[in-house]
Amino acid sequence: MNILLFSSLFPNAEQPFHGIFVENRLRHLLAESGWQAQVVAPVPWFPFKGRAFGAYGRFARVPAREERHGLSICHPRYPVIPKLGMSVAPRLLYLGARAAVRRAVQSGVPVDLIDAHYFYPDGVAAAMLAREFALPLTITGRGTDLNLIPRYPRCRAQIQWAAETASGLITVCNALADDLAALGVARERVTVLRNGVDATVFRPEPDAAAALRAEHGRPGEAVWLSVGHLIERKGHDLAIRALSLAPEGRLWIVGTGPEEAALRALARQLGLADRVRFLGAFPHDRLAAIYSAADVLILGSTREGWPNVLLESMACGTPVVATAVNGSPEVVRADVAGRVVPERTAAAVAEAVAAVLAQAADGAAVRAYAEDFSWTATSRGQMALFERIIADRRRRSGRPAGQGDPSAYRSEA
The missing domain is CATH 3.40.50.2000 (Glycogen Phosphorylase B;)
Structure with a gap:
């Protein structure tokens, strides 16, 4: 299986520990399964690389492409509108990453599934990409994307659409699965796969x-x-x-x-x-x-x-x-x-x-x-879910996993 991981929460040369839990989960999955993966990890666009610009300058210094632990990683740029652009963030992220995902899909190694992390804006953008490229999609909820952001009506509507579009839904704890169910998602559609700990890295010193x-x-x-x-x-x-x-x-x-x-x-x-x-x-x-x-x-x-x-x-x-x-x-x-x-x-x-x-x-x-909280159980849970999704897709004779449009979901509030 060849996975396309999509998330702005992923380490890079300038931020080596940013979203490292996403990278860790992927690395343990690949080690357990023997599968392949490529990563599209967008970063905000900013024109100046100078250190005087703080975090924004750091975004500008992130390389367009890099390799970490044998993983090929692409960092497309997308525009961010501070304080004003929350409701349009998923579409901006989608537009910024679209060409990179197209290159990955057309690279010669067929992509079997998009594995997205963080429901908003990443998961919503990934749902748009999955629909465009006719790929199955999983989305993992990790925290504020499900226990805070859905309080905003427009964001909640887009999260609901993405959840309906996805072939598989994952949360890192039962509490977040309950938050997702509170948005109208059938609880049985949600797989809880907790983060693990690498006991070879974290040990008494x-x-x-x-x-x-x-x-x-x-x-x-x-x-x-x-x-x-x-x-x-x-x-x-x-x-x-x-x-x-x-x-x-x-x-x-x-x-x-x-x-x-x-x-x-x-x-x-x-x-x-x-x-x-x-x-x-x-x-x-x-x-x-x-x-x-x-x-x-x-x-x-x-x-x-x-x-x-x-x-x-x-x-x-x-x-x-x-x-x-x-x-x-x-x-x-x-x-x-x-x-x-x-x-x-x-x-x-x-x-x-x-x-x-x-x-x-x-x-x-x-x-x-x-x-007892090793990554092994998490990796095997992912493998079972991804294999089931691919098998279901084959049974449906190649029918795209995502259907519909986010505008069809309107918030009640």
Whole structure:
């Protein structure tokens, strides 16, 4: 089978860890199945490559074509209209990627299926492409594409059309499958295939951990860890407020983003300037050391899909405390793994952290729990779904998988 993966969530030379969970799923699928794949990963168009232009300049520096881990990747450009273009984003993405997909389809190796990730705008654009090139389509929902974006009526209507058009629907947790069903999609059409964790990458690193604790910690003091982009949704502020209720302990915050100044100000306001350390961004391949150095990871998010950070931490032997949002309760199902906090309050998080630290979890047992979340089951689930789609298509004698038009679906709101 030859798969065409389509998503703007995919790593590139300028953003090597952007959407790495999509790349990881594909790589494990290919290793398990022996299939082939090519990738169309669009990036926003911007005319200037200078570093003074920040993220936009970085988009401009992404190569048109590159190779990663033996995968051929094309990065077509598409226009983005900041703040105003949300409802037309799928069509702009479709138009920008159309020529690249045509080249892939006509490359001499027949494309069997389009595998799209993130429902909006990527999944909707992929549905347009699948209809044009008469290819079956799967779409994977990963988080805000199903638990936030459908609140906008025009976006919801387009997501509903794409879901109806697709031959297969995937979500990374049951909570997102329920969100998709709430949009009118038959629940039995949705396959839940969670993200896995690569235990060869995320593993205990005691020597590197000891060096980090010597540099950023204090002897005998517990290390709390909060990892993720510094945005409001990730709830780093909740970790800081919880720390203020604990008599001891030190919080390390790993990541960068627009909320950093506000988080620093909060730490000062609560008298925690010497107990909260902002460590900046860590390369993905160095995160195992930071997880290994911590005594507990805190994920205070207001929304999540399938939070990879929880499994990564546990694979390094570090238990977790997470708010009970979306897929988090599906990840943390045993006390050895940590705690899920039913109430998103600083007091509840502080109490859960105290319970985890008092338990003095066995790192080997925590890692063993995480190892049950390998990629193998996910890859085999994909294989079964894709093979069923192709078999159904053959039985229908080549009838295109996608029919209809997004304008036929109108929002009720």
